[in-house]
Amino acid sequence: MVSLLDILFPPICLNCRTYLNGLEEKENLLCDICFTGIKVYSNIFRPDPRFNLIALGSYETSALRELLHYFKYNGFLAARAPLEKLMMRWLSTNSSLVSHFLPPRSLLVPIPLHRSRLRARGFNQAELIAEVLSQLFQLPVEKALLERTRDTKPQIGMKNAKEREENVKNSITVRERPGWPQHQNVILVDDVYTSGSTMKEAMRALRRSGAKNISAFVIAKT
Ligand SMILES: [Zn+2]
Numbered sequence: 562m563v564s565l566l567d568i569l570f571p572p573i574c575l576n577c578r579t580y581l582n583g584l585e586e587k588e589n590l591l592c593d594i595c596f597t598g599i600k601v602y603s604n605i606f607r608p609d610p611r612f613n614l615i616a617l618g619s620y621e622t623s624a625l626r627e628l629l630h631y632f633k634y635n636g637f638l639a640a641r642a643p644l645e646k647l648m649m650r651w652l653s654t655n656s657s658l659v660s661h662f663l664p665p666r667s668l669l670v671p672i673p674l675h676r677s678r679l680r681a682r683g684f685n686q687a688e689l690i691a692e693v694l695s696q697l698f699q700l701p702v703e704k705a706l707l708e709r710t711r712d713t714k715p716q717i718g719m720k721n722a723k724e725r726e727e728n729v730k731n732s733i734t735v736r737e738r739p740g741w742p743q744h745q746n747v748i749l750v751d752d753v754y755t756s757g758s759t760m761k762e763a764m765r766a767l768r769r770s771g772a773k774n775i776s777a778f779v780i781a782k783t
Pocket of ligand 1: 574575576577578579591592593594595596
């Protein structure tokens with residue numbers, strides 16, 4: 562059924578602004594050309610010799626960037642379908658790597674938001690991504706394991722790595738929980754990986770409390 566809203570404001574592709582058909586709107590929020598044009602990576606990154614990073618695609622791909630923006634500022638429900646499809650696309654490209662980098666006894670741990678930011682946004686995007694991964698890979702999510710103890714300034718706009726590192730230093734801690742997360746494979750989850758300073762801060766906290774293998778999963782990498 563075509564609604565009046567659709568006639569007045571027809572849905573357009575988030576990336577190239579062409580009109581969308583009903584299926585494209587419902588499933589991708591992008592036109593077919595922009596959506597199929599998103600390339601998924603077929604390799605694992607090692608930004609640090611101690612951890613593996615899985616990124617679905619590049620943040621430089623404007624269609625993927627627009628999708629993530631939409632997700633972050635308009636809520637998850639509408640963006641869930643295209644993100645899920647991209648995860649499936651990554652999976653089929655990398656099926657041989659999956660069992661190695663996402664071992665069955667892993668724990669998914671979203672990067673936490675500080676409570677003031679969580680209140681302002683209403684949801685933590687990393688947590689929602691972790692939930693989708695949890696369903697796809699049958700892995701548990703531990704949402705409350707990490708805590709953002711200090712609100713940090715947005716990392717965007719900070720050009721230098723030292724400044725970014727100082728900004729997030731000691732901002733993440735592991736909530737005390739005897740036995741956790743020792744002997745667990747932990748997969749940190751976030752939406753975007755930029756300098757990695759937040760991720761490294763979370764890793765430091767996890768290692769201090771005995772986590773063994775830590776890897777990371779993000780939708781896009783700059
Ligand atoms: Zn388009």
